[in-house]
Amino acid sequence: DAGVIQSPRHEVTEMGQEVTLRCKPISGHDYLFWYRQTMMRGLELLIYFNNNVPIDDSGMPEDRFSAKMPNASFSTLKIQPSEPRDSAVYFCASRYRGETQYFGPGTRLLVL
Amino acid sequence: DAKTTQPTSMDCAEGRAANLPCNHSTISGNEYVYWYRQIHSQGPQYIIHGLKNNETNEMASLIITEDRKSSTLILPHATLRDTAVYYCIVRTNFGNEKLTFGTGTRLTIIP
Numbered sequence: 593d594a595g596v597i598q599s600p601r602h603e604v605t606e607m608g609q610e611v612t613l614r615c616k617p618i619s620g621h622d623y624l625f626w627y628r629q630t631m632m633r634g635l636e637l638l639i640y641f642n643n644n645v646p647i648d649d650s651g652m653p654e655d656r657f658s659a660k661m662p663n664a665s666f667s668t669l670k671i672q673p674s675e676p677r678d679s680a681v682y683f684c685a686s687r688y689r690g691e692t693q694y695f696g697p698g699t700r701l702l703v704l
Numbered sequence: 705d706a707k708t709t710q711p712t713s714m715d716c717a718e719g720r721a722a723n724l725p726c727n728h729s730t731i732s733g734n735e736y737v738y739w740y741r742q743i744h745s746q747g748p749q750y751i752i753h754g755l756k757n758n759e760t761n762e763m764a765s766l767i768i769t770e771d772r773k774s775s776t777l778i779l780p781h782a783t784l785r786d787t788a789v790y791y792c793i794v795r796t797n798f799g800n801e802k803l804t805f806g807t808g809t810r811l812t813i814i815p
Contacts, residue, residue: 596747625803635748635805648802683747692738693803695747 596696598684604702610672613699616665617686625693626659626669627683635683641667674703708792713810722779724809726792729773734796737768738803739777741788748791748805751777787813 597616605611617624625640639649644661652659656675661667671678679702685693709727716722728737738753752759752766754775759766765778779786791808 634807635742637802637804640802685747692750692753693748694750698745698747 596684596686596694598682598696598699600699601697602700602702604704605674606704607675608673609703610670611674611678611701611703613669613682613684613701615667615669615684615696617667617684618688618694619665621686621688621694622664623687623689623693624661624667625685625687626667627685627695628680629683629698630680638669674701676703679703708794708806710790710792710806710809712807713812715812715814716779716782717814718784719781722782722786722811722813724777724779724790724792724811725774726777727774728792728794731772731794735794736796737766737772737775738793738795739764739766740791740793740803740805741786742791742808743785743788751790782811782813784813784815787811 596618599614622643626638627635628638629635636651638651639659640647641661644664657671659669681698681700683695683698685695687693736753736755739751740748741751742748752761752764754766754768756768756772766775768775789808789810791805793803
C-alpha cells in the first residue's frame, strides 16, 4: 500500500483565500484523522471520522475550518477565509478499528 | 488519557543503545503505552505499543515496569536516522480514539 496520501505537499496562499487540503487514507481503514502542528501548540487533533461520519470536531479552531469525507477513500479540510495564523503543517492519519494510526507526509501551509 | 512526562532532550552515540524514559504514574488498567516518533518534516511514525508485558519488534523494545507507572523505549543500535522527536502516549484502545501528543523527547544521535 502507498500509505496515507496528502496533497498538496506545500501550499502558499494569501490571506482571505480559500485553501483545500486533501487526504486519501489507507485502503480498508475506517478511521480518518486531521491534525495540525505548529511550534507553539505542537500536534493537535482537529477532527476525526469513523466510516465517513464526523465523530468529534471539538478541535476545529473556528467556523472558518470545515472537513468532509464524501467516501471511504477521500477527505478534505477546507479553510475559508484563510489567515496568517493558520500557517502550520496539516497531517492526515488513518486507522483500522482500534489499531495504530498511520500518518501521511503532511501539507505545509503558509498564509501570507 | 493519563498524562506522560518525558525528558525534553537526549543525546546518544551512534551504535549505542538509546534508552528513552517515560513516566505515566496515573495510568489506568486498560490504558496502553504507545510510542511514536517524528523525524524532521515527516509525519509521526508508529514504533511500538504495550499494555503490561515487555514488547519487541524490528524497530525497538518497550520495557514497562511492573507497576506500569513508567516505561522505557530502547533503540538497540542507534543510527543517525534515529534522530527524531519521540512521543510517549497513553490511551485506551477502545472508546477513546484520540492520540494526545505531548512535547516528546528530542533524541539526537551523535556520530
